[in-house]
Amino acid sequence: MRAHPWVQEATGTDVDKDWRWVGVLGALLLxxxxxxxxxxxxxxxxxxxxxxxxxxxxFATALYQTTGVRMEPRNRIRWANNGAVFDVMxxxxxxxxxxxxxxxxxxxxxxxxxxxxxxxxxRTRAGVxxxxxxxxxxxxxxxxxxxxxxxxxxxxxxxxxxxxxDENLARNHRKIVVIDGKVAITGGLAIQDEWLGEAxxxxxxxxxxxxxxxxxxxxxxxxxxxxxxxxxxxxxxASDFPTLEQGQPGLDDAGKGWAGFVSSTxxxxxxxxxxxxxxxxxxxxKRLWISQAYFTPNDxxxxxxxxxxxxxxxxxxxxxxxxxxxxxxxxxxxNTYDTLLAAGVRIWEFQPSMMHAxxxxxxxxLVLVGSINYDALSFNLLEEGSLVLEDADAARQLxxxxxxxxxHAREIRAERAER
Numbered sequence: 565m566r567a568h569p570w571v572q573e574a575t576g577t578d579v580d581k582d583w584r585w586v587g588v589l590g591a592l593l594l595x596x597x598x599x600x601x602x603x604x605x606x607x608x609x610x611x612x613x614x615x616x617x618x619x620x621x622x623f624a625t626a627l628y629q630t631t632g633v634r635m636e637p638r639n640r641i642r643w644a645n646n647g648a649v650f651d652v653m654x655x656x657x658x659x660x661x662x663x664x665x666x667x668x669x670x671x672x673x674x675x676x677x678x679x680x681x682x683x684x685x686x687r688t689r690a691g692v693x694x695x696x697x698x699x700x701x702x703x704x705x706x707x708x709x710x711x712x713x714x715x716x717x718x719x720x721x722x723x724x725x726x727x728x729x730d731e732n733l734a735r736n737h738r739k740i741v742v743i744d745g746k747v748a749i750t751g752g753l754a755i756q757d758e759w760l761g762e763a764x765x766x767x768x769x770x771x772x773x774x775x776x777x778x779x780x781x782x783x784x785x786x787x788x789x790x791x792x793x794x795x796x797x798x799x800x801x802a803s804d805f806p807t808l809e810q811g812q813p814g815l816d817d818a819g820k821g822w823a824g825f826v827s828s829t830x831x832x833x834x835x836x837x838x839x840x841x842x843x844x845x846x847x848x849x850k851r852l853w854i855s856q857a858y859f860t861p862n863d864x865x866x867x868x869x870x871x872x873x874x875x876x877x878x879x880x881x882x883x884x885x886x887x888x889x890x891x892x893x894x895x896x897x898x899n900t901y902d903t904l905l906a907a908g909v910r911i912w913e914f915q916p917s918m919m920h921a922x923x924x925x926x927x928x929x930l931v932l933v934g935s936i937n938y939d940a941l942s943f944n945l946l947e948e949g950s951l952v953l954e955d956a957d958a959a960r961q962l963x964x965x966x967x968x969x970x971x972h973a974r975e976i977r978a979e980r981a982e983r
Contacts, residue, residue, distance in 0.1 A: 610834040612842040633824040639778030640819025657683040669702035670754035694719035699736040737946040748784040772921035783825035821955030838943040853925040858937040859883040870907040885913035912973035
């Protein structure tokens with residue numbers, strides 16, 4: 565079995581150490597990570613109860629209480645799925661006048677990397693500040709093959725929590741690009757050749773990403789800033805946060821959507837990633853359509869999914885099929901099917917390639933897109949981040965993506981799940 569990009573070459577060429585990381589991560593997934601992911605055993609599992617609104621002030625207040633994040637008005641997104649995300653990143657980097665800030669879990673040599681470096685080279689020659697932060701576990705060859713080239717271009721590039729660091733599994737899984745503090749790109753993307761193309765075969769992964777403009781960009785910039793500060797000790801200049809100042813060009817006409825960006829970090833009890841995921845599920849009154857790369861929900865999340873389905877909510881799940889890059893995750897994923905199908909949840913497995921998206925569509929206006937998986941690593945250990953947006957147009961577009969994806973997927977029936 566090919567090692568997951570998270571752990572391939574994580575410790576250079578030491579194959580034994582590489583597979584030790586695979587074993588550790590696999591064990592955490594298989595165990596559901598109840599206490600192995602924490603510095604102390606949790607007193608009890610987190611389980612959100614009560615009613616949650618799916619729009620307006622009700623949802624915004626619930627999000628603030630749950631994650632500390634405020635929904636901001638006047639935001640607009642543009643979807644950038646599959647390889648189109650590189651077109652968008654290159655386009656926006658080409659417009660940069662002050663700064664380009666990037667945090668990535670995976671940045672590996674290849675055609676995708678070359679596109680990014682060409683775009684950055686053109687802007688650094690024009691005096692644009694370039695900052696790059698990459699996780700070493702996800703990006704094994706980065707330090708030797710990519711980082712020196714970025715530095716030669718004039719970028720400041722660093723590894724987040726360099727390895728080995730007491731075998732630190734608290735990695736940075738965020739995917740954020742911020743240009744001039746005014747435009748940001750996020751989703752499930754990585755700078756690796758599998759993210760090129762249109763998900764037509766095993767070499768072209770299916771993923772969902774967005775370009776966002778408006779006041780919420782300051783929240784994505786803050787997520788980058790906290791990781792940058794931990795790594796370098798440096799603060800970003802105030803000019804990197806222009807959206808905090810009212811009346812800046814492009815703000816007033818940015819859009820009509822309300823948005824918040826929820827960043828999450830490891831916590832011995834409960835993370836914002838887990839809180840946010842449960843909140844989105846609880847908010848669903850009519851529809852909950854989930855696209856999930858690593859669908860291994862813990863007991864509390866399983867209970868909520870069953871609860872929503874039995875309450876009459878149209879719950880649908882799209883997950884990877886046999887082309888999952890993690891076979892063990894596929895087995896764990898399929899272990900949930902009997903329970904979910906019995907509750908009325910509909911389930912599909914994507915067939916052409918790895919389905920790497922992490923999105924949720926709630927009712928008619930609420931969408932989520934970002935890096936958070938339905939797994940123990942996202943909920944317990946990883947730096948994560950997802951954009952929450954209330955916008956009817958964006959919701960309709962995400963609905964179209966889901967309906968198109970299931971035409972390339974196989975629906976799981978109860979009799980097939982039993983086999």
